Amino acid sequence: MASMMRHTEKSTWMSGYALLTPAFLVMAVMMVAPLLALLALSFWTQSGFEIDRTPTLANYWTIIEPSDEPFFWMGIPFPFKYPPPAVLMLKSIVVSLVATVLVILLAYPMAYFLAFRVKRNKTLWLVLLTIPFWTSYLLRVFSWKIVLGYNGAINSALKTLGLIDQPLEFLLYNPAAVAITLAHAWIAFTVLPIYVSLEKIDPSLLEAATDLGDTKWRRFLRVTLPLSAPGTIGAAMLVFIPTVGDYVTPMLVGGPGGTMIGNLIQELFLRQNNAPLGAAVAIIMMFIIGALVAFFFWVIGFRKLRSRVS
Amino acid sequence: MRNTFSPLTVYAALFMIFLYGPVLMIPLFSFNDSLFTTFPLKGFTFKHYGTMAANTGMLNALRNSIVVAVCSSIIATAIGLLAAIALTRNRLPGNAIILAAFSLPLIVPSIVFGVAILIIMLKFLGIALSLWTVGAAHVFICIPFSMTVLMSRLEGFDKSLEEASRDLGENAWMTFYRVTLPLALPGVISSLLLCFITSFDEFVLAFFLAGTDPTLPVYLFGQLRFPNKLPGMLALGTSILMLSTMLVLLAEFFRKRGVQANVPGDA
Amino acid sequence: MQRLKFIDRMSQGKLSRRDMLTKASAFGVGMLTLPSLPKAADVLTCLEWAGYDDPSYFKSFSDRNGTPNFSIFTGEEDALAKVLAGFSADVMHPCNYSVNRFVNAKVAAEIDVTKLSNWKDVFPALQTADGVVMDGKVVMAPTDWGNASIAYRPDLVDEDFKKNESWGIFYDDKYAGKVAMLDSELCITFGLMLDGMSYKEAAWATGDKLKAAADKWGRKCTANSRFLWTDPTEVNQALASGEIVAAYAWNDTVKNLTDQGIPVAYARPKEGFFTWYCGLTLLNSGKADKALAYDFIDAWLSPETGKTLIEGSGLGHSNTKSFELADKQAVAKMGFTDPIQHMKDGTLFIQVSDQVQTEYNKVWGDTKALMQ
Numbered sequence: 001m002a003s004m005m006r007h008t009e010k011s012t013w014m015s016g017y018a019l020l021t022p023a024f025l026v027m028a029v030m031m032v033a034p035l036l037a038l039l040a041l042s043f044w045t046q047s048g049f050e051i052d053r054t055p056t057l058a059n060y061w062t063i064i065e066p067s068d069e070p071f072f073w074m075g076i077p078f079p080f081k082y083p084p085p086a087v088l089m090l091k092s093i094v095v096s097l098v099a100t101v102l103v104i105l106l107a108y109p110m111a112y113f114l115a116f117r118v119k120r121n122k123t124l125w126l127v128l129l130t131i132p133f134w135t136s137y138l139l140r141v142f143s144w145k146i147v148l149g150y151n152g153a154i155n156s157a158l159k160t161l162g163l164i165d166q167p168l169e170f171l172l173y174n175p176a177a178v179a180i181t182l183a184h185a186w187i188a189f190t191v192l193p194i195y196v197s198l199e200k201i202d203p204s205l206l207e208a209a210t211d212l213g214d215t216k217w218r219r220f221l222r223v224t225l226p227l228s229a230p231g232t233i234g235a236a237m238l239v240f241i242p243t244v245g246d247y248v249t250p251m252l253v254g255g256p257g258g259t260m261i262g263n264l265i266q267e268l269f270l271r272q273n274n275a276p277l278g279a280a281v282a283i284i285m286m287f288i289i290g291a292l293v294a295f296f297f298w299v300i301g302f303r304k305l306r307s308r309v310s
Numbered sequence: 311m312r313n314t315f316s317p318l319t320v321y322a323a324l325f326m327i328f329l330y331g332p333v334l335m336i337p338l339f340s341f342n343d344s345l346f347t348t349f350p351l352k353g354f355t356f357k358h359y360g361t362m363a364a365n366t367g368m369l370n371a372l373r374n375s376i377v378v379a380v381c382s383s384i385i386a387t388a389i390g391l392l393a394a395i396a397l398t399r400n401r402l403p404g405n406a407i408i409l410a411a412f413s414l415p416l417i418v419p420s421i422v423f424g425v426a427i428l429i430i431m432l433k434f435l436g437i438a439l440s441l442w443t444v445g446a447a448h449v450f451i452c453i454p455f456s457m458t459v460l461m462s463r464l465e466g467f468d469k470s471l472e473e474a475s476r477d478l479g480e481n482a483w484m485t486f487y488r489v490t491l492p493l494a495l496p497g498v499i500s501s502l503l504l505c506f507i508t509s510f511d512e513f514v515l516a517f518f519l520a521g522t523d524p525t526l527p528v529y530l531f532g533q534l535r536f537p538n539k540l541p542g543m544l545a546l547g548t549s550i551l552m553l554s555t556m557l558v559l560l561a562e563f564f565r566k567r568g569v570q571a572n573v574p575g576d577a
Numbered sequence: 578m579q580r581l582k583f584i585d586r587m588s589q590g591k592l593s594r595r596d597m598l599t600k601a602s603a604f605g606v607g608m609l610t611l612p613s614l615p616k617a618a619d620v621l622t623c624l625e626w627a628g629y630d631d632p633s634y635f636k637s638f639s640d641r642n643g644t645p646n647f648s649i650f651t652g653e654e655d656a657l658a659k660v661l662a663g664f665s666a667d668v669m670h671p672c673n674y675s676v677n678r679f680v681n682a683k684v685a686a687e688i689d690v691t692k693l694s695n696w697k698d699v700f701p702a703l704q705t706a707d708g709v710v711m712d713g714k715v716v717m718a719p720t721d722w723g724n725a726s727i728a729y730r731p732d733l734v735d736e737d738f739k740k741n742e743s744w745g746i747f748y749d750d751k752y753a754g755k756v757a758m759l760d761s762e763l764c765i766t767f768g769l770m771l772d773g774m775s776y777k778e779a780a781w782a783t784g785d786k787l788k789a790a791a792d793k794w795g796r797k798c799t800a801n802s803r804f805l806w807t808d809p810t811e812v813n814q815a816l817a818s819g820e821i822v823a824a825y826a827w828n829d830t831v832k833n834l835t836d837q838g839i840p841v842a843y844a845r846p847k848e849g850f851f852t853w854y855c856g857l858t859l860l861n862s863g864k865a866d867k868a869l870a871y872d873f874i875d876a877w878l879s880p881e882t883g884k885t886l887i888e889g890s891g892l893g894h895s896n897t898k899s900f901e902l903a904d905k906q907a908v909a910k911m912g913f914t915d916p917i918q919h920m921k922d923g924t925l926f927i928q929v930s931d932q933v934q935t936e937y938n939k940v941w942g943d944t945k946a947l948m949q
Contacts, residue, residue: 034426150820245419432663532627
């Protein structure tokens with residue numbers, strides 16, 4: 001009996017891996033190979049147009065080499081000889097966290113509305129959500145410039161209403177504009193996964209909660225929110241992780257102080273002709289994001305455990 | 311009727327304004343008789359649409375983008391669906407590691423992948439750059455999106471449905487076709503949409519991996535060098551918006567008719 | 578209940594089968610329309626700026642040989658990255674400040690000017706300019722050129738500036754947030770020139786001198802700029818709306834704004850205005866017949882191409898005859914009437930060594946990165 005059990009288990013593994021094969025193949029060619037190349041590159045050094053292939057940790061040391069005099073950025077001390085990677089890493093994480101929180105707060109109610117209030121034409125609604133994103137990213141960024149710009153929609157409206165004489169200049173070309181533009185750019189990516197996870201909540205669970213005398217709000221906190229948590233967290237990760245490394249948006253709406261970690265990596269790879277250092281910065285960035293995400297999941301898992309115990 | 315006035319409905323309306331407000335600036339200024347996108351508006355004109363129609367390079371780029379986006383979203387969703395089934399249905403050894411590995415493409419900035427894949431393609435595999443290389447890269451970055459959506463759809467679904475199907479003598483393919491796929495369908499649609507947008511809008515990878523056929527974002531980025539091309543770009547953006555809206559409405563119209571014909575009373 | 582019905586319908590295969598068919602056919606169509614992999618080597622492949630793939634720029638070539646293939650780039654760095662990774666192209670379009678990177682990376686080939694029928698009409702200053710000739714060899718056939726100076730709104734700047742036009746406007750706190758500099762290390766170079774250095778000296782600055790200048794001038798210029806521009810469209814829009822009153826700009830900006838009836842002047846800064854030039858370089862990774870490449874370059878050098886450039890975009894052309902052929906008013910809109918004299922008045926941008934350029938790029942990158 002036991003051996004038979006093991007046998008079926010093994011065959012499910014086999015079929016499971018078989019199903020994963022196409023994904024593995026794509027990943028191997030498009031990810032593993034480039035990542036290995038990246039890793040190797042980060043241990044080499046650039047000299048002129050040649051790459052010196054003697055393995056060394058010099059690039060990593062450049063990034064973390066301490067200095068006696070800390071560099072102050074926004075009042076925060078950065079005790080590094082070459083502070084740009086550290087400074088930009090922090091800045092990028094903050095901006096992208098703000099954008100992520102903004103996106104989730106904006107998207108969740110909309111997903112809730114779609115899942116529970118929209119009774120018919122759901123597909124139509126879903127597609128309506130994505131239509132604005134078919135116009136090309138650059139044009140959408142441009143349209144944000146028109147909205148926030150000097151003689152843009154907001155300023156013109158305020159002027160017509162007589163609320164201001166001079167256009168407001170703080171609307172564009174700063175980190176806030178980056179966060180708003182990013183939030184807008186990624187919103188469909190959050191509404192859809194959250195909607196999917198809300199959609200599959202069994203209505204009988206909600207009915208049961210109501211029967212047990214829960215108020216609407218309590219029912220939401222006890223049933224809906226926890227059950228939609230996986231989708232919501234997934235959605236948050238889908239926004240947070242790629243926005244940290246984005247470099248096009250900050251370039252377009254961030255103004256002179258809009259440089260992010262992605263811009264640094266891009267510059268190191270192209271303009272500054274130091275791909276090995278760029279590779280090292282990219283790898284460290286991956287580790288930091290990975291650690292943050294792991295930490296995030298750990299906190300959530302921990303809470304869940306505690307609430308189950310109590 | 312109560313729903314019409316609930317705060318949530320009001321919020322949904324505001325949300326749609328946030329979503330569409332900025333985007334609607336594109337059609338607005340595509341009809342404005344000026345090269346500059348500032349208020350006040352100058353006057354109504356169709357001339358930018360003439361400019362757009364004459365810009366064959368741009369239309370070519372649009373066609374390239376559509377082809378790449380359609381193909382890569384379908385392939386990525388298919389691969390993502392298989393992987394999502396594998397990871398949610400079977401408790402595989404190393405499940406967590408596999409999951410983490412699949413989300414790696416999201417962590418690495420695309421510039422890094424752009425350069426690295428470029429080198430792998432040209433130097434190691436000897437594959438010439440073309441829309442195929444762009445498409446392959448897009449499949450790759452779409453898989454995490456596709457998997458996230460599909461896994462959260464498949465997780466927690468009753469396994470007994472599939473087992474029942476198997477007990478009834480259906481083979482694995484028929485079970486997939488008749489039970490799993492229908493269950494996953496809303497997720498599949500979301501995944502297709504997400505992947506389509508991702509690919510259609512992706513700039514950095516396409517930029518490095520396109521051969522002599524640019525995709526639309528790459529082409530438009532280059533056009534910014536010529537300030538007088540902007541209105542033509544706005545006209546194109548408007549056309550895409552209108553076309554996609556019309557397609558959606560048409561599809562919805564036919565879907566409704568189809569549904570009515572199939573199952574009366576269930577719309 | 579609704580969902581159950583839906584699933585039920587699905588499982589009977591009523592919807593999904595049709596759905597599957599649609600998908601399958603879409604896929605099939607997609608496969609068919611994707612272009613085939615191999616490109617015939619008898620077609621010229623050009624690495625070109627987006628927009629410069631317009632057929633009117635190489636009409637005589639197309640008349641004889643048909644349309645070449647284009648691979649679009651938006652900055653020389655990414656074009657170089659592509660070539661170094663193994664992408665093969667026959668002709669590339671670098672500029673004075675970037676051609677040496679292609680030569681030093683050993684991807685560029687020497688140009689035999691005797692094979693170019695239009696070479697004799699090229700501005701003499703350009704024939705021997707830095708970057709056109711390197712180590713006594715012609716490595717770039719100059720095609721398009723333009724000036725780099727300050728475009729400003731005469732209705733929005735002070736009289737003081739108009740009387741005393743200077744690059745200092747980018748470092749003047751009075752204009753903080755009202756100007757836009759190019760995203761370029763020139764932010765530091767111009768600062769050094771304000772300190773009294775010659776352009777040449779400033780361009781070659783290294784070490785502590787460069788770092789000090791970056792702290793003193795680079796940061797100021799970055800902080801005072803509303804944005805550091807990367808595409809001319811941005812500058813045009815911002816100057817038109819009055820968001821900024823002055824910007825580092827090329828001739829095309831002046832032409833575009835003038836055409837739209839917006840008051841704009843092109844400064845002659847007391848520290849000097851600049852001339853940049855771009856051209857075509859032969860790449861040795863090319864697979865097409867070299868004669869085709871020469872024919873393409875020659876087409877670009879023709880006065881007809883020059884006329885199109887001048888009248889269409891307000892940029893200069895390397896062939897002196899272009900200016901005779903072009904509409905006089907269009908030339909005037911570029912900010913001068915006598916092209917030969919104008920070429921003499923301006924300062925040609927120079928090339929520095931790879932080492933100095935890399936250091937400059939690094940210092941400039943760090944300056945931007947550490948802005949508050």
